[in-house]
Amino acid sequence: MIELTKTGIDGLDQILNGGIVKNSTTLVSGNPGAGKSILGLQYIYNGVEMFDEKGIYLSFEENEKDIREAAESIGFENWADHVENGDIKVFDKQVLLRENDFTSSLDLLLDDIQDDDYQRMVLDSLTMFQLFFENEQEKRTYLLKFTDILRKNELTTLMTNEQGAVFPDTDIGLENYLTDGNIYLIQTPTESGVNRYVWVAKMRKQNIETDIFPMEIEHGGITVHQNASAFSMMSEDESPI
Template identity: 70%
Template sequence: MPEVLKTGIEGLDSVLNGGIVKNAAVLVSGNPGTGKSIFGIQYLYKGVTEFDERGIYISFEENAEDIRQAAESVGFDKWGELVEDDDIKVYDKQVMLREGDFTSAIDKLLDDFTESKYDRLVLDSLTMFQLFFDDERENRTYLLKFTDILKQNGLTSLLINEQGAVFPETEIGLENFLTDGNIYFIQTPTDSGVNRYVWVAKMRKKNINTDIFPMEIGEGGITVHERAGGFSMMGREDSVF
């Protein structure tokens, strides 16, 4: 069995058969509002508070105060304290978009990658990250370089991706094939609001449960109900990638 990092999210680590493979780069996709950013925040917060694993949060869309408020809205009240102590390092849009090109932005990050020990990283979002590049070939080249840099520095990373389609199988991009794992967040409207689901479609080197599982977002963040899988999109319960 490969070494894994637990997400700290109730139910999800069971679905992942223990957690995310160490040093993997995992694509996290879904519509706006499905819980992707909360997942990233929770992954870093639990990493520090439960597993003594420090984290980096890179955001091209929010400032540091917005991120703190999002964390506190689901009960992660120590987020600000962890950021002040550098247990969680935040690069917000004011920092990242100040750089005019990919190389300058990455150079800014590399200082912390090499000088301090961090274990987890969240990039929010890959969609904005890709705006640095002029075409698909350049995008692919630099995405590969970036994920290699993360792995070389011992980081287990979530790359958040905004998706336009409601159902993930209708929108498969190049980034799905360049990452080590794919996790989808799905929401469907109801008369009283929305139902939320999570689907772990791929995790290299791991046996995973490929059913779609219901989830909730509330105080304490995301909870996945792993004993209430709706159905399998892969036609079987377990798959090896």
């Protein structure tokens, strides 16, 4: 029996046939503003609120104050309390980029990564994480080392990844092969705003729905809806899966 980690996100766990495979690493890709960081915040927050699972949030882009404000603005009111009592551990860019050296940053993380109290991790973002490295070979070596450490310590991890195109790029990078799952967040402009979609392209050891599903970002976070015709406007009365 494959153990699953529920995201707690309405509709997404149904697409995933119950959740993300436990002790796996999933890449969440999308262009700027697609909702990658919100998905990461919601995954960590729901872990504490719904499933009694503690989480570690790594941000190479924001400081801790900005992360807290972003979480609270989307409706995760207890974020600061969970950080204060240790249920959520935040490493922000001021800590992670202090030495400009990944080995030093990894040394800071190891005690918490190896702590059995934590079950979830988010790395936001892999794009900034890669700036540590001078060449492709060094990036490959450390990314492989890092994902191995996460698996050995039984952390179910989401890594966000920036992409410039609206649709998933056909140029598949190393990170796609090193991760167990691939989730793409897609947004398309319309005359009245933006349509948002989620596509779970891969999840090892798991049967998944591979259609493209409409999603919304509202107060309270992300909701995924039943699949309308691809890239059509979502009806107002459409309910979560």
